Amino acid sequence: MRRKPKIHLEMKWEYAIGSDTIIIMPNFDDNGFLHSLLGKKESVSKVGLSPYDLIDVNLRFRGSSMIGALEGAQAILGKMNMNPLILDREREIILFPCKSPFREDCVWLALSHVKHYRHAGKSLTQVALSNGSTITLDVSKQTFEKKMQRAYELQGKMRSQRMQFDGKVMETGATYHLKKNNERRNYEDGMLEEKG
Secondary structure (H helix, E strand, C coil), rough: CCCCCCCCCCCCHHHHCCCCEEEEEEEECCCCCCCEEEECCCEEEECCHHHHHHCCCHHCCCCHHHHHHHHHHHHHHHHCCCCCEEECCCCEEEEEEECCCCCCCCCCEEEHEEEEEEECCCCCCCEECCCCCCEEEEEHHHHHHHHHHHHHHHHHHHHHHHHHHHHHCCCCCCCCCCCCCCCCEEEEEECCCCCC
16 A cells, blocks of 8 residues: 655645534545545545544644544543544534554544444444444444444543533632732732642
8 A cells, every 4th residue: 555645734625524524434546545535414525635634634723633632532531542532622523433543444433423333244333324324344343332432431521521611610719910020020919829
């Protein structure tokens, strides 16, 4: 398999992953370069980026990156391989890989668009999607189930963190009036305390 040379990636409209995105699949062009099929509610389109790069471009557009999102999920869920990731916290877009994100045959699914799944043969799982489509993946039902559970765990912890944070933001706190100290270096107020 030949890989494309690394290029500067910029966000384009056809690259957009949103709430209507269901699935991102690997797709090799006629020259053997890895691209993507981007499955949305109404259509499937070809994108000239690998699934990894496509997700990375979308994360960078939102002020993050693939590495940052994977590390963020790891910080929330603990050190595990093949973690799901949060693409968009506000819209609760959570993507999870069916294999290692670094593998060329990795398919990504949007958690909110998986309706149900079933055993479809030895190491095969058929997944029913929100628009009535299905895909048969070459992973066992047990493995797929674990990946789904991890994605739901990430979603639950993300919601819990948001509720805790939003609750703290709305609490009334101490007032402070800041000005630079005599050396004109730091901002100070009589209320400031050192926190270890």
